[in-house]
Amino acid sequence: MTLALLRRGLRISLGVAGLLVASTLSAAAQDPDPLGKLEQNNRVTIELLLDSAKVAGLPSQPLLSKALEGIAKKAPGRNIVDAVRKTLGYLRTARTVLGTVDDQELVAAAAVIEAGAKPNHLEQFRPRKKGRTDIEAFIVWADFLQRGVPSEEASTAIARLWQDGADDETFRSLWSNVQADISQGLNPGTALQNRIREAPGRASPVTVKPPEGQQENQSSR
Amino acid sequence: MNEPKVAITVLCAALLIPAQRELAAQVASKIEAGQYTVSDGALPLSAIRLAPTVQFEFPHATLKARGSAFVSEQTLQLADGIVSGTFTSPTVYGVRAEMIGNASRAVDDRSLGTDQVDVQTRIHFRFHEHGGLWVGGGVARPWRVAVFSAADVTDAGGWAKLGGPTAKFGVATLTATFTNFAFTKIASVHDTGSAQLSCAAGGAAVSNRTPIINAMFSESGATGACERQSRFGDLEGSLHWEVGSLELTAQMGRRFGDSYDVTDDSRQWTAATATVWLTDRIAIVGGGGRQPALPLRGLPARSFGMAGLQLAYWPMSKSAVPVSLPRAPLVKSFEMRPSAPGMHKIVIRVSGVETVDVMGDFSDWSPLMLARRGRDLWELSVPLSPGMHQINIRVDGGPWVAPPGMPTARDSFGGEVGLIGVPDKASH
Numbered sequence: 001m002t003l004a005l006l007r008r009g010l011r012i013s014l015g016v017a018g019l020l021v022a023s024t025l026s027a028a029a030q031d032p033d034p035l036g037k038l039e040q041n042n043r044v045t046i047e048l049l050l051d052s053a054k055v056a057g058l059p060s061q062p063l064l065s066k067a068l069e070g071i072a073k074k075a076p077g078r079n080i081v082d083a084v085r086k087t088l089g090y091l092r093t094a095r096t097v098l099g100t101v102d103d104q105e106l107v108a109a110a111a112v113i114e115a116g117a118k119p120n121h122l123e124q125f126r127p128r129k130k131g132r133t134d135i136e137a138f139i140v141w142a143d144f145l146q147r148g149v150p151s152e153e154a155s156t157a158i159a160r161l162w163q164d165g166a167d168d169e170t171f172r173s174l175w176s177n178v179q180a181d182i183s184q185g186l187n188p189g190t191a192l193q194n195r196i197r198e199a200p201g202r203a204s205p206v207t208v209k210p211p212e213g214q215q216e217n218q219s220s221r
Numbered sequence: 222m223n224e225p226k227v228a229i230t231v232l233c234a235a236l237l238i239p240a241q242r243e244l245a246a247q248v249a250s251k252i253e254a255g256q257y258t259v260s261d262g263a264l265p266l267s268a269i270r271l272a273p274t275v276q277f278e279f280p281h282a283t284l285k286a287r288g289s290a291f292v293s294e295q296t297l298q299l300a301d302g303i304v305s306g307t308f309t310s311p312t313v314y315g316v317r318a319e320m321i322g323n324a325s326r327a328v329d330d331r332s333l334g335t336d337q338v339d340v341q342t343r344i345h346f347r348f349h350e351h352g353g354l355w356v357g358g359g360v361a362r363p364w365r366v367a368v369f370s371a372a373d374v375t376d377a378g379g380w381a382k383l384g385g386p387t388a389k390f391g392v393a394t395l396t397a398t399f400t401n402f403a404f405t406k407i408a409s410v411h412d413t414g415s416a417q418l419s420c421a422a423g424g425a426a427v428s429n430r431t432p433i434i435n436a437m438f439s440e441s442g443a444t445g446a447c448e449r450q451s452r453f454g455d456l457e458g459s460l461h462w463e464v465g466s467l468e469l470t471a472q473m474g475r476r477f478g479d480s481y482d483v484t485d486d487s488r489q490w491t492a493a494t495a496t497v498w499l500t501d502r503i504a505i506v507g508g509g510g511r512q513p514a515l516p517l518r519g520l521p522a523r524s525f526g527m528a529g530l531q532l533a534y535w536p537m538s539k540s541a542v543p544v545s546l547p548r549a550p551l552v553k554s555f556e557m558r559p560s561a562p563g564m565h566k567i568v569i570r571v572s573g574v575e576t577v578d579v580m581g582d583f584s585d586w587s588p589l590m591l592a593r594r595g596r597d598l599w600e601l602s603v604p605l606s607p608g609m610h611q612i613n614i615r616v617d618g619g620p621w622v623a624p625p626g627m628p629t630a631r632d633s634f635g636g637e638v639g640l641i642g643v644p645d646k647a648s649h
Contacts, residue, residue, distance in 0.1 A: 104608030
């Protein structure tokens with residue numbers, strides 16, 4: 001009887017082990033087609049968007065990356081297509097406003113527009129010294145918008161710092177101080193106004209008045 | 222007695238070999254050394270205890286080798302070694318399957334020693350992020366344990382986790398387990414009254430005994446032996462508590478079964494261990510209590526007291542609960558800094574978790590597992606070209622979140638990503 005139990009237990013164990021190994025192997029298997037997990041119609045649409053980017057002289061890698069991000073985060077196919085289409089639109093807008101810049105700056109500018117910046121605010125970044133990059137400024141700008149700093153205030157503050165010749169470290173320091181103030185409960189717009197006065201570029205305080213209801217005590221998002 | 226000495230020596234030597242950081246598997250190791258006093262009913266025996274462990278962690282499997290040796294007056298009193306492998310399936314709707322295989326050997330200077338192979342499967346059910354249940358079963362096949370031939374093991378349990386890494390009182394994990402051992406035992410009519418009854422009631426005469434069992438019965442003059450189906454059950458509750466640099470682990474248990482299978486010294490037990498981490502890799506360990514007998518492995522019940530030092534090269538997962546927790550506790554810190562040309566090192570500090578992953582545009586949004594480099598330290602080097610990059614992290618297979626302490630943006634899919642700018646050296 002014990003032998004029978006033993007054999008039965010072993011059979012069950014081996015069966016479960018087989019299932020485990022099979023599921024593990026299938027999970028680990030690499031799909032050679034990065035978009036292979038999408039439905040056919042969504043996949044075709046995204047491939048068309050990638051081709052459109054290439055034809056327009058825009059980088060297609062950010063679009064592919066957006067699609068892969070959506071797949072990795074298990075977003076519905078339609079949402080992934082929408083996200084890729086919007087990203088293409090942001091890249092087009094950024095190119096129109098900034099002119100000829102390298103792909104990395106274009107991607108960062110597109111991220112700022114996606115975060116809620118108005119395209120005309122980007123125009124102030126068009127003239128630049130050779131070799132100067134605006135990526136850090138765009139990253140801080142996008143973050144401020146996401147944290148609830150009013151678009152006009154964030155745009156004006158970042159643009160003025162940029163025009164005053166602020167370097168990457170200045171932008172990082174500004175971000176660090178503002179996010180610390182916001183996490184303490186300060187209104188995001190007020191936090192930026194307070195900290196921009198301390199910035200080495202000494203940009204003038206922004207005069208845009210925050211909308212009603214966004215004064216002190218507004219909790220950060 | 223040389224064989225376990227060699228095994229322990231090899232295991233200790235393996236700990237000293239720095240593993241290649243580019244290995245597909247994470248490698249973790251630790252060694253614990255200290256004074257150990259044990260009593261199994263006779264006079265207390267003091268010994269130096271050496272306990273090395275090496276562990277290889279793959280995404281869905283873990284291989285582990287650990288051993289312990291007790292040396293007293295240049296003599297090896299007891300050596301115990303175990304090699305185990307665990308396969309785990311991906312978690313689907315909160316359910317995860319696990320298969321565990323163990324091969325172990327214990328050598329005692331007063332007995333033949335034992336070998337055992339066991340295979341066990343478990344199904345885990347997770348409820349939210351702070352608790353779960355599991356059920357499991359398997360078989361154990363001991364060798365050289367004279368009175369056992371095989372055992373079926375079934376277990377079930379539950380766990381609950383209280384607090385969090387930032388809570389004032391830390392993290393406490395409560396676990397309750399019931400394990401049932403049903404086994405075939407060789408009983409002699411000369412053993413006890415209950416054994417006589419068992420044999421008299423129709424226990425099958427031992428006809429297919431192993432040579433070792435035959436030898437044992439011939440040596441002891443025990444005649445009239447019979448095979449006897451029997452069982453006992455262990456109910457155990459444990460507490461694992463982490464607060465700051467202190468870890469406390471305590472167990473309390475009770476064994477159920479008739480007096481023939483369960484000796485009085487194994488009816489109930491209590492033990493506790495405290496670990497104080499001095500640095501990420503060095504800890505003081507102390508504890509004591511009582512351990513029940515492990516009949517399948519031929520180990521007797523014993524009381525013990527110990528004090529020692531733990532050196533963890535890359536510390537082990539603590540695994541307070543038997544399944545990883547898909548939750549997102551607050552990460553203490555996140556840092557990305559240039560390492561080799563074109564490479565950035567991601568350094569994350571988060572404690573009380575089993576796995577940490579990152580993904581981003583730099584990995585084509587494929588998860589990359591970080592390697593544990595300290596008690597709460599996780600690292601990974603990734604290639605980053607100049608420009609803006611997006612990154613997400615997750616712990617214990619939980620949701621993808623933006624790392625703390627860096628700019629963030631919405632990710633088009635209802636979540637957030639961290640933003641990092643890598644300057645082009647040519648532009649500075």
